[in-house]
Amino acid sequence: MTAVAVTVTVLLAVAGGLTLMRIIRGPSILDRAVATDVLLAIIVAAIATEAAYSRDATALPVLVVLAVLGFVGSVSVARFAARRNTK
Amino acid sequence: MKPDQMTPAEPTDPPRRPLSRAALRRNRIIAVTGLVAVWILLWGTFTWANVIGGLVVATVLLAVFPLPPVTFAGRIHPLPMLRFWLRFLRDLVVASVQIAWMALRPGHTPRSAIIAVRLRVNTDLNLTLTAEALSLVPGSLILEADRSTGTLFVHVIGVNSRDEVERFRRGVLELEARIIAAIGSSDEQRRVREVAHPPPPADLEGVPT
Amino acid sequence: MSLDAVLDIAAAVFLVAGALLSxxxxxxxxxxxxxxxxxxxxxxxxxxGLLLVLIGCALRLRTGVDITTLVLVGIFQLATAPVAAHMVGRAAYPHDDIRTDLLVTDELAAHLDRIAGARDDEVRA
Incomplete structure (x- = not known):
């Protein structure tokens, strides 16, 4: 299981790095919102993998919160961007 | 004031018939059941204390935030429902692998299209479910939905020709047919069968259904 | 091979597949x-990706309380992701973020033009 955990960690870390580059490069705020959503999904995957690796369910409630929070975040950014665009 | 571009469909909303008392009661029962189920899942154990607590929370929630009325005329057909879910899972896996391959393939810029699909059954529920199922599958994304004509505007990636546009349009209509087969009333199912080849959506103005 | 080992291997496959998708x-x-x-x-x-990782996690943890939490995470994500995607897509649509030269067809533009035209007519009447 350790080899699996290392593999998954490396894959997720690279994915997170690429996503961070998109967040930095933009160009628009919506690009960043989408990339942040992906980063959040990667973080959820990382926490779930950790829970699976150590057989420890302490972090699982965090996942529930994250699954809802990401939605609120990108919806509010989208509303903000839409209002600015239509002015 | 400039017209609000966010909600172009709003002024043309068709009048929806008010629901009967029985339909209202059924909607409320479904909503309470769903909320109690979520509450029990949150606590993780099925005890009577959880069920009663969930009922209290659900009742308060529905009293404070009432749900918009949903017309649901059909009933759940188990076998077509199973077929819908299996096909949905297959689509999900196939599309995910396709998009992953598209991303990793060197020297290729994917082309896309924005396609209007006019659904045959124009109810809010059908429009919502079809849009959700389409959005969840990678490769298709709902940009806009027009309630008055029951039209979905879908952004699709990896489309290179008009032929593929038409093929995708047929795919969406097949998805709608699967959803209607799973939860539609016999009236809606007849409509889907009769209009096997719906008019091309060039006439988006079209006659009201 | 014991059932535990089989479940562990299945969990590992699901986790790696989810990570690859990410x-x-x-x-x-x-x-x-x-x-x-x-x-x-x-x-x-x-x-x-999330579903795969959650299934992998559930296969490792194997207790009822944890699995219900994971099911809930999956339900929330599946219910909210399309809404967020629609909001972002709609906010992006009529603006510069889209490469129109890569579009095969754009049937929404015609639709919006028609609505705008109808509205102008109303204003004039």
Whole structure:
């Protein structure tokens, strides 16, 4: 299981790095919102993998919160961007 | 004031018939059941204390935030429902692998299209479910939905020709047919069968259904 | 081979597959040409990738309380992801974030033009 955990960690870390580059490069705020959503999904995957690796369910409630929070975040950014665009 | 571009469909909303008392009661029962189920899942154990607590929370929630009325005329057909879910899972896996391959393939810029699909059954529920199922599958994304004509505007990636546009349009209509087969009333199912080849959506103005 | 070992192997396969989808999404986010195509890339780890990881996690944990939590995470994600995607896509649509030269057809533009035209007529009447 350790080899699996290392593999998954490396894959997720690279994915997170690429996503961070998109967040930095933009160009628009919506690009960043989408990339942040992906980063959040990667973080959820990382926490779930950790829970699976150590057989420890302490972090699982965090996942529930994250699954809802990401939605609120990108919806509010989208509303903000839409209002600015239509002015 | 400039017209609000966010909600172009709003002024043309068709009048929806008010629901009967029985339909209202059924909607409320479904909503309470769903909320109690979520509450029990949150606590993780099925005890009577959880069920009663969930009922209290659900009742308060529905009293404070009432749900918009949903017309649901059909009933759940188990076998077509199973077929819908299996096909949905297959689509999900196939599309995910396709998009992953598209991303990793060197020297290729994917082309896309924005396609209007006019659904045959124009109810809010059908429009919502079809849009959700389409959005969840990678490769298709709902940009806009027009309630008055029951039209979905879908952004699709990896489309290179008009032929593929038409093929995708047929795919969406097949998805709608699967959803209607799973939860539609016999009236809606007849409509889907009769209009096997719906008019091309060039006439988006079209006659009201 | 014991049942435990089989479940562990299945969990490992699911976890790695989910991570691979996340990686592909990262690559796609960087390489795809405009916002809407990138959103397709984003849908991948959010839906299938997450489901795979959650299944893998459930196969490892194997207790009722934890599995209900994981099911709830899956339900929330599946219910909310399309709404968020629609909001972002709609906010992006009529603006500069989209490479129109890569579109085969754009049937929404015609629709919006027609609505705008109808509205102008109303104003004039």
């Amino acid at each position: 990686l592909a999404a990262g690559v796609a986010l960087l390489r795809f040409p405009d916002l809407l195509t990138r959103m397709h890339a984003a849908a991948k780890p959010q839906v299938l």
